[in-house]
Amino acid sequence: MRTSAISVSGLRKAYGSKTVLEGIDFDVAAGSVFSLLGPDGAGKTTTIDVLTTLLRADAGTVRVAGHDVATEPGRVRAVIGAMGRSAAVDELLSGRGNLRRMADLKGVRSDSRVVGRLLERFDLVESADSLAATYSAGMRRKLDLAMTLVGDPQVIFLDEPTTGLDPRGRRTVWGIVRELVAEGTTIFLTTRYLEEADQLADQVAVLDRGRLAARGTPEELKRRIPGTHVRFRFADLFELDAAARVLAGSVRQDEELTLRVPSDGESKSLLALLGRLDAHAINAREFSVHTPDLDDVFRADATAFTDRRAQEASVTLTG
Ligand SMILES: Nc1ncnc2c1ncn2[C@@H]1O[C@H](COP(=O)(O)OP(=O)(O)OP(=O)(O)O)[C@@H](O)[C@H]1O
Numbered sequence: 089m090r091t092s093a094i095s096v097s098g099l100r101k102a103y104g105s106k107t108v109l110e111g112i113d114f115d116v117a118a119g120s121v122f123s124l125l126g127p128d129g130a131g132k133t134t135t136i137d138v139l140t141t142l143l144r145a146d147a148g149t150v151r152v153a154g155h156d157v158a159t160e161p162g163r164v165r166a167v168i169g170a171m172g173r174s175a176a177v178d179e180l181l182s183g184r185g186n187l188r189r190m191a192d193l194k195g196v197r198s199d200s201r202v203v204g205r206l207l208e209r210f211d212l213v214e215s216a217d218s219l220a221a222t223y224s225a226g227m228r229r230k231l232d233l234a235m236t237l238v239g240d241p242q243v244i245f246l247d248e249p250t251t252g253l254d255p256r257g258r259r260t261v262w263g264i265v266r267e268l269v270a271e272g273t274t275i276f277l278t279t280r281y282l283e284e285a286d287q288l289a290d291q292v293a294v295l296d297r298g299r300l301a302a303r304g305t306p307e308e309l310k311r312r313i314p315g316t317h318v319r320f321r322f323a324d325l326f327e328l329d330a331a332a333r334v335l336a337g338s339v340r341q342d343e344e345l346t347l348r349v350p351s352d353g354e355s356k357s358l359l360a361l362l363g364r365l366d367a368h369a370i371n372a373r374e375f376s377v378h379t380p381d382l383d384d385v386f387r388a389d390a391t392a393f394t395d396r397r398a399q400e401a402s403v404t405l406t407g
Contacts, residue, residue, distance in 0.1 A: 126295030
């Protein structure tokens with residue numbers, strides 16, 4: 089069994105009377121990618137801030153690379169790299185200057201080969217001596233990530249590392265994350281792109297109202313969601329009603345004028361469905377075959393969240 093690079097137990101954090109983390113537990117195996125997902129304001133950044141020693145938890149135990157963040161913050165800081173949402177890049181220094189400054193800050197000998205290798209790895213050689221102020225958003229993000237890697241940290245925290253990057257920049261970051269993991273580094277990642285978690289993460293956890301609502305491999309989470317289905321969209325409620333009567337086992341979403349019908353998605357099954365609609369002179373505006381992805385997991389959790397809110401509201405109203 090692999091050792092834990094991050095181990096979190098009973099983590100609680102409140103800002104004044106607002107509780108953000110209500111006691112969360114998880115483990116991240118060394119040399120793996122763990123992705124924390126959650127709607128805006130769910131507490132992802134708060135979690136990262138506690139794990140990286142920037143913020144003190146109210147309760148619980150957090151160990152990173154075997155060190156307790158509350159009692160050994162210095163040891164934790166010595167073995168981690170963290171890239172937050174606001175860039176650590178100094179605009180008045182060049183790319184090379186920023187990397188050198190980071191090496192000094194981390195007490196790593198500012199070996200020009202180390203800096204040179206990072207500039208190469210991130211495709212920043214040509215602009216290495218230009219001021220970071222002249223860099224594009226993507227270049228700045230790459231420089232920020234390069235700075236995170238100075239000193240070869242064992243555990244790397246990336247808070248939305250590809251938000252705002254174009255597809256090429258995103259692929260570069262993904263490639264680097266994969267290389268780091270292959271070298272044995274552990275990555276803790278928050279992202280708003282579910283495809284990113286699907287592509288990179290060994291384990292995913294969904295944070296919802298202070299608790300971990302779902303946890304598992306991307307595959308396991310996707311299996312929790314109803315399987316492949318065909319989605320039909322109709323011109324109006326009249327057609328939707330008629331189709332819902334004809335297609336057994338379908339689930340309607342009135343607002344979107346859509347109907348989901350479980351199906352294996354094979355052409356024979358599609359022809360049978362279309363044939364049944366046609367036999368009743370029902371026309372679908374469009375249809376698509378849909379296999380579950382992490383987006384569905386996320387939406388299902390968000391729906392559960394909204395449902396609970398609605399239940400609570402009705403309890404309050406009637407209570
Ligand atoms: N210093 C603070 N004081 C008071 N409330 C805070 C503070 N920092 C965060 N919060 C609140 O705590 C909640 C969780 O914030 P956090 O930034 O951890 O969420 P997040 O999941 O990272 O969301 P987002 O992606 O929107 O940044 C939010 O409601 C936020 O308003």
